[in-house]
Amino acid sequence: xxxxxxxxxxxxxxxxxxxxxxxxxxxxxxxxxxxxxxxxxxxxxxxxxxxxxxxxxxxxxxxxxxxxxxxxxxxxxxxxxxxxxxxxxxxxxxxxxxxxxxxxxxxxxxxxxxxxxxxxxxxxxxxxxxxxxxxxxxxxxxxxxxxxxxxxxxxxxxxxxxxxxxxxxxxxxxxxxxxxxxxxxxxxxxxxxxxxx
Amino acid sequence: xxxxxxxxxxxxxxxxxxxxxxxxxxxxxxxxxxxxxxxxxxxxxxxxxxxxxxxxxxxxxxxxxxxxxxxxxxxxxxxxxxxxxxxxxxxxxxxxxxxxxxxxxxxxxxxxxxxxxxxxxxxxxxxxxxxxxxxxxxxxxxxxxxxxxxxxxxxxxxxxxxxxxxxxxxxxxxxxxxxxxxxxxxxxxxxxxxxxx
Numbered sequence: 239x240x241x242x243x244x245x246x247x248x249x250x251x252x253x254x255x256x257x258x259x260x261x262x263x264x265x266x267x268x269x270x271x272x273x274x275x276x277x278x279x280x281x282x283x284x285x286x287x288x289x290x291x292x293x294x295x296x297x298x299x300x301x302x303x304x305x306x307x308x309x310x311x312x313x314x315x316x317x318x319x320x321x322x323x324x325x326x327x328x329x330x331x332x333x334x335x336x337x338x339x340x341x342x343x344x345x346x347x348x349x350x351x352x353x354x355x356x357x358x359x360x361x362x363x364x365x366x367x368x369x370x371x372x373x374x375x376x377x378x379x380x381x382x383x384x385x386x387x388x389x390x391x392x393x394x395x396x397x398x399x400x401x402x403x404x405x406x407x408x409x410x411x412x413x414x415x416x417x418x419x420x421x422x423x424x425x426x427x428x429x430x431x432x433x434x435x
Numbered sequence: 436x437x438x439x440x441x442x443x444x445x446x447x448x449x450x451x452x453x454x455x456x457x458x459x460x461x462x463x464x465x466x467x468x469x470x471x472x473x474x475x476x477x478x479x480x481x482x483x484x485x486x487x488x489x490x491x492x493x494x495x496x497x498x499x500x501x502x503x504x505x506x507x508x509x510x511x512x513x514x515x516x517x518x519x520x521x522x523x524x525x526x527x528x529x530x531x532x533x534x535x536x537x538x539x540x541x542x543x544x545x546x547x548x549x550x551x552x553x554x555x556x557x558x559x560x561x562x563x564x565x566x567x568x569x570x571x572x573x574x575x576x577x578x579x580x581x582x583x584x585x586x587x588x589x590x591x592x593x594x595x596x597x598x599x600x601x602x603x604x605x606x607x608x609x610x611x612x613x614x615x616x617x618x619x620x621x622x623x624x625x626x627x628x629x630x631x632x
Contacts (some may be wrong), residue, residue, distance in 0.1 A: 241488050241498060241499055246480045246482055273603070280448070283440070285475065329437065
């Protein structure tokens with residue numbers, strides 16, 4: 239019903255998370271009606287990001303180099319690792335200025351229903367880092383959800399036999415919520431009151 | 436806090452309608468984590484659409500040529516024009532198979548609060564078409580909202596002095612709703628029971 243290039247754009251947009259058929263139509267026609275330079279800047283910023291940004295070899299954060307700015311920062315404490323589900327959680331924790339160690343991005347949380355187990359996450363990479371980097375504490379900063387808590391428990395079971403202390407963020411975060419919506423004060427308290435697993 | 440190319444993409448995404456800062460972050464990291472080919476296909480489909488699709492010279496529908504497929508279709512009745520707010524409303528009306536005339540895309544609806552008057556819409560182009568194309572009926576298929584109804588009233592005041600019949604879609608559409616969410620049966624009835632203004 240739409241011109242083929244418009245329909246193709248609608249199809250691509252509707253593959254994005256949280257974008258349905260109707261939203262995709264609106265976005266496509268928005269992009270047809272804005273200044274051509276604006277549409278082109280969006281397209282270029284996607285291409286530019288994919289050609290310049292990659293995942294850190296160590297922690298899987300976004301980076302322009304082999305390792306991210308946090309991993310190569312020699313002032314960071316290499317004896318503690320803060321494990322997060324997604325790279326966008328890192329700036330939220332950084333803003334509390336209470337964590338001086340390095341990070342590890344799992345790429346999600348365990349969910350038997352969605353078929354996501356330890357093999358679908360970067361769990362073996364985490365285990366390898368704990369052995370190789372002289373880590374003494376791992377903070378499981380997963381979302382305060384069933385999946386996030388399950389993931390934290392799994393990390394504790396996996397790493398405690400290696401003689402490492404495993405903690406999780408204190409409750410105080412609203413249950414069922416999402417880590418990257420937390421304000422800095424709440425998250426700072428949760429970090430200060432972390433509990434051993 | 437994010438790598439500059441990631442931040443630039445977040446900025447561009449958050450300029451889209453209905454996409455806030457958080458959604459833009461999620462979309463950007465989604466595009467960083469998917470296969471590079473998938474991200475590139477989205478970027479390319481934006482660029483391709485903008486370089487191949489333009490607005491119809493006559494009705495402002497999306498088209499690959501000077502005029503859209505509906506305007507150049509000689510089987511269409513040139514004596515009636517269906518006026519819609521947005522190009523994406525056209526396929527919804529086409530699916531009823533009850534309208535055989537041509538369209539006119541206004542580009543929005545009148546809204547004093549948002550500073551949108553007749554000059555911000557394609558109202559003078561509509562007026563010119565009525566004179567030039569031997570039009571006898573104009574159907575105002577604007578959204579059943581305050582803005583859409585105001586726009587329909589304005590069209591009636593503008594075009595009735597030219598001796599043309601101006602109608603609007605029958606009520607039956609849920610008030611406060613949005614034209615492109617209507618099902619075909621409801622919209623078909625609204626079209627059949629259109630009322631003169």
